[in-house]
Amino acid sequence: MYSKIYSALVQHYISGGFGLPTGYENDGFEPDVGAPYAAVYNLPADSYPDTVGEIGRDERVGIFQISIFYPTGGGRGDALAMTDQILMHFKAGSFPEYSGQIVTIHSSTISPGRVVDGWYQLDISAAWTATTLR
Secondary structure (H helix, E strand, O other): OHHHHHHHHHHHHHHOOOOOOEEOOOOOOOOOOOOOEEEEEEEEEEEEEOOOOOOOEEEEEEEEEEEEEEEOOOOOHHHHHHHHHHHHHOOOOOOOEEOOEEEEEEEEEEOOOEEEOOEEEEEEEEEEEEEEEO
């Protein structure tokens, strides 16, 4: 269930064609020094029974986080432009799908920019739900 949810969200990210080298969870990605990049994370939050009984459905919720990193000292214009592209792609009402698993995007937001380990970092968080079978 979570593997299909994660795959749906990652495939949706890839389909955006953002052109940033991207690290995915536990893939050993090493960014190039001085070149913008992204990292994506799925943050499952909770699950709720949608129906009762041994055979039924559960509603799963979470956040798909896309963190983008730009070299410091170059201003925030390019990073904000990329953020806008990602926000538009993960807009409310998007329905990423993978192998029959549909995920609903309810909202997407941006965190304040900050410098972390020599990179200017912005996080885009897309709130999602998905109904899974037990």
